[in-house]
Amino acid sequence: MSTETTTQPKPRLKDWTTRDLLVMAAISIAFGLILAGVNYLAGLLLAVNPMLAVIFSGLYFLPGLMIMLIVRRPGANILTRVIVNLAQLPFTPFGWAPLVMEPLFFGGAAEMPFLITRYRDFRLRIAVIGGVAAGVVSFLMMLAFGFFSGFSFGFIIATLAIFLLSGALLGGVLATVLVNAIAKTGVLNSFAIGQEQQEEI
């Protein structure tokens, strides 16, 4: 953040440079295409067993967490979800439907730990908590829409466990690993994350 203030940083679009937005767009379309494929796979698994469909849930939180770790701006998770959903619009039969709820619920949940630490802590643990939080919220949404109606309690708890694990590993851990690997290539040198990764010669 450019100015150091004591107040809570607000998610203001003005703070986002064109570079931030376009880097977000590029990562969003890459994962948007992957997720459009994962959608079909998850749909198939949902039909076989809802528990299995949830395995990939963390991948849905991955691009948002990556952008948060790269640009380090308030609202990164939510905005990235918006762009991912807009970007994959022509490639998924679900169309605009995810656009209504996903950014607010998934993005908002993943945003929480960063908000609580006032966007100053971008270590692995915060990203993992973000992925886990998004997993919890997705689980609650599936519950609310009756995906588990008719299933036993043990089954529902096991599904929640997979949600949490996937959110932590495919969401938080993978985001951190990928961003660090990309930063090592040097393309993120103009971002804070790239500056940290640079080695003194």
Next chain:
Amino acid sequence: MESLYYQNDSLLHRLNPLSKIVATAPVILFLALTTAPWTPSVFILFFGLITVIWGRIPILRYLKTVTPLLFLITGFLIFYPFAVDPARVAGTGIAFQIGSVVVRWGGIIFGVATALRILSLIFGTLLFVLTTDSSDFIRALVQQWRLSYRIGYSAMAAYRFIPMLHSELAVIRAAHKVRGISDRGGLRAQYDRARRYAVPLLATAIRKAERTALAMDSRAFGAFETRSYFRQLTFARRDWVFIGAFLAVSLALILILAKAGLLGSLVVLQEF
């Protein structure tokens, strides 16, 4: 990956993209909460007919889009009768029995209802997806619903990155091959390849994105609150007529179903 959008000039194509959402969203939300098999079936037919007739989508093209989805939902029919909580369907008759596993009619109806419910939601969104150019949708979001044009144009730039990602992937693949890394193999090799491709692909994408951002900045992108548009979308009278007619017919269908006693209970009322 191929776009689902079918380019044409039909009634549905000419509508403002937002009016298609305003019309279908309440119906789709309602369908998401239904539990009986009849309501989704009626609306699957309703959505399908409107899309094919008013969207002038060739029937073969529509079937081509829908077939993989039909394949997806057969799983519900096969698996759900076994997975359903026995206490829930205890009262219903036994359909068949494999060893100690009893499948009751209640379970089969539950599977059918879930499959139809999900299919009806997808048919509802397909009405939009097949007949709407995504760039037009973003333009409408920016022009009518006051989405920040900086976000809108970022999403549109994302579409332009798709061919770049394809060609970059080909370059990376060739580069790995020329260095003697095998391009074949099973699941394990697939995973290894995804790992090898991910970082260089994302790194080039970021580099390209930065250059695009520079080009846009140098043309004063985002310098002003408002901007002018090459394609101006409007919310015309036909959009209101479409929304009104669509919702009226949907409501009539729901009322007829309710009158006939085929509506069933809604999921929210059941859970809590």
